[in-house]
Amino acid sequence: MPRNKQLVLAHLWFSFLIFAAAATLGAWQMWVRSPLHAPFSNPQTYFISVTAHGTSMAYVMSTFFIMGFGYYVAETALGRAVPGLILAWGAFVVGVAGTVMALATVLAGRATVLYTFYPPLTGDATYYIGLVLVVAASWVWCVLMIVAMLQWKRANPGQPVPLVHFGTVANACMWLWTTAGVAAELLFQVIPASLGWTDTVDAGLARTLFSWTLHAIVYFWLFPAYIAFYTLSPQAAGGRLYSDTMGRLSFALLLIYSVPVGIHHLFMDPEQSTGFKYLVSFLTALVTIPTLLTIFTISASFEIAGRLRGGTGRLGWLRAIPWDRPMVLATGLSFIMLWFGGGGGLVNMSYGMNALIHNTSWVTAHFHLIFGGTTVIMYFAIAYEIWPRLTGRVVGSVVWQRRQLWLWFIGMMVTTLPWHWLGLNGQWRRVAHFDYSDPVLAWWGPWVVVSVLGGLMLLTSAYMFVWNLASLHIPAVTGSAPGPQRYATSLYPTPHVPAVLNGFRTWNLVLLVLMLLAYGWPIAQFLVTPSPGAVAHRMFGTG
Amino acid sequence: MSDDAATRDTALRMRTWLVVGTLLLVGALLAFIIIPLVQGRAAGIDGFTAICRAFGILPGSPAHPTPVSRATPQPVTQVAWTVATLAAIEGADPKHGAEVAQERCVVCHLPDGSSAGPTIPRMAGQSWFAIYKQLHDFRSGSRTNEIMSAQVTGLDDRSIADVAVYYGHLERGSSDLQNPSFVPSEVENLVVNGDVARGLPPCIACHGAGVGGPIEVPTLTDQHQDYLQAQLEAFANGQRHNDIYHRMRGVASRLTPREIQLLAIYYAGIGR
16 A cells, blocks of 8 residues: 555646646537537637647646656555655645646746747746746656665665566656756746847757657656556456566667657758658657567466456457456557557658658647557556555446546547548648638538547546546445555566666666767757857737 | 676676667668668769768758749848847837937827827837837838838937837827727627638737737737728738738738728727
C-alpha cells in the first residue's frame, strides 16, 4: 500500500479534473468545426478553447498523472516512502500555480496556439512562465524518482531494480533530457522577447529547440502505458510477464531513441538541411523496435495467461483471457489503437510521405489516437487498478468501468478515423470554420459530423470515468478490502540483471552521443552563422 | 558481483555501443553520403557540393536557380518595421510631439485628439504604430490627402514618431458615441467570423486587442462613422492603396456598399 496516499490522490485528482474540463472543450471544438450550429461559436473563442484544451491535456493532465503514478510506484514497488516528501508537495503547489497562471492567460485571450510557439510571435509571458513552473515541478519529481532508485539500490546491492520503477526512472531521465530544449527556448528566447527585453528572435533556433522537446514529450506521456503493459497487464490477466529483460530493454531503447528524433517535426522547415532530416527519419524508424518488442512480449504474456486459464490451440488462448477485467480490456483496446496510430506515425516520420499530410487533420488524428487513445485508456486502467488501494474501497462490479473503457475506445475511433481520411484529402488543421457551401469541401461535412458524434462519446466517457473514480470515495460503496499492489512477475526468474539493464549510466551516455550527432550541428549552425534575427512581436495589448 | 558477472556486463555494454554505433553509422552514411551522391548526380550537382548541402554547409535547393525578376519594385509604403524603427517609436518624446502637434495638427485633430468634424479621424488613443505609418505614408506619397500631404511635408522621422506617441497616449473620450444603436446581426457576424465563402477574414482577426494583426493595424472602435466609411470606399475603389499585400483593398472590394456603411456604423458605435 502507498504510504502517502494524499500525495498521489492530489496529483491524480487534479490531473483528472483538468482532463474532464478539457474534454468538454474538445467536444465543443468538434461541434464548432462541423456544419451544425454550435453555441458561442466564433474564431476567437475557438482558438482560446483549442489552446486551453491542448495545454490542459498535453502538459497538465499528463504531467500530474505521471507524477502521481510515479509516487505510487516508488512507494509500492520499492516498499519505501517517497524521499523528500516536502519537496514533492512543494512541487505540486508550484505545478498547480503554474497551471492557473497559464490557463488564466489563455482564457484572457492573451496567448493562443496560433502564435505561442511560433517565434518571433509571442504571447503573454505569464503563459510561458506558468508552463515553466509546471515543468520545474516535474523536474523535482524526476529527481525524487532517481533518488528513490539510488537509495533502494544502495540498500539492496546487486538486486535488480523492480521493473516498474526501472521504467519510471527511464521516463524521468527522458523527461529531464527532453525538457531541456523547450526550457532553453522559453528562458533564453521567448520569455525575454515576450517581456520586451530583447528586440529580435532567431526563429530557426527557436523552432529547432522546440522540436527537441516536441517529439519526446509524446513518449513521456506514453511511458506509463508501457509500464502498465509490462507490470500490471500480465498480472491482471492472471499470467506472468514473458520477459523482464525485454521490458528493461524496451524502456532503455525508448529513452535513447525518443529524444534525438525531434527534427522530424521540421521536415517542412527550411532551417535544417536534408541530411539531418533524413538522419532523424532513420532514427525515428528505430523507435518502432521497442514498440514491436512490447507488442511481442505482452502478447506472449497474455498467451501464458490464456493457456493457464485453459485456453488451447493456436488462438484458443485468446478467448480464455479474462477480457472482463478493466486492465486486460484496456490493454487490448490500447493495442488496437496503437496499430492504427502507430501506422499513421510511420507516415508522419517518413521524410517523403510527411509532405502529403503535413499540417492536415491527419496529424491531429494521429496524436489523438496515440495519446488520447492508446495512452489515456491505459491511464484509466491504471487509475481503476490503484484507486481501491488509495481509498480502501472496492466496487462490487466493474461493469461501469468496462462500459467507460469501451465507450472511450469507440469514441476515439469514431472521432479520429474520419480525421485521418479528411487529412489525406487535404483538410487543414487549426481552423475554426470550413465553408461547407463550397462544392469542393461540401462532402467533408458528414464526416465531420461523425467526428462530432465521436466527440460526444468521448465526453460521456470522460464524465463516466470521473464518476467511477468518485464513487470509490463514497462510503456507501463497499466491498472486500483491496489487497496489496502486485506487479507482474517474470516467467523466468531474474536473480541477476546485467548492470547495463539495472541503471541508466550507459544509456545516458549513449543518448548524449546521439544528441550531439543529431542536434550538435543543427543548433551550432545558428551560433556559427547567426541569422539577422526576426523582429519580436508581442501579440497582446495592441491591435 | 562475481568476476564472471562483471565480464558479462562489460561485454553487454560493449555490444550496446556496437549496435547503436553501427545503426548510427548506417543512418549517417545514407543521410550524408549515399543519398546526396545519388540524388546529386540526378540533379547535375557534383558530389562534394551535394554532400555539403546535405550537411547544410552550402545553400540547398533549388538545384536550378529561378530567374531573377528585373521589374522595378513598387512598394506600397516606405515604412519597414525594423528594430531601429521600433526602437525610435518606443523612445519617442511625447512632449516634443505635443509641440509639433500644436504647430500642425490641432486645428483639425484638436489638442485632446478628438476631431473637428466627422470626416477627420480621432487620434487620441490610436495605436502609435498606426499613426506613425500613416504620417510616414503621407510624407512619402504612398497615401495622399490634400491637407495631410501638405501638413507632413518637412517632418523628419523623429518628429513623426513623437507626434504618433503624443496622440497615442491621449485618452479617448467616450461620451460622444455616435451610434450605440442596433446593427443587423449579419454585420456583427462579419466582424467576428468573416465570410469564408467570399474569402473575407473577420475584422477582428486584425482589428482587436490580442488577436495578432500586423503591427500597423489601427484601432477602429469609437472612430467617426463618416471617416471609416470613406476609407473603406477608398480602399474598395483603389483610391487608397497604402495597405501592405492589398489586405484592405482585397477586403473592402468584396464588401457591398451597404455592408461598408453598416460596418462603419458598427465600429463608430463601440466604445473602447
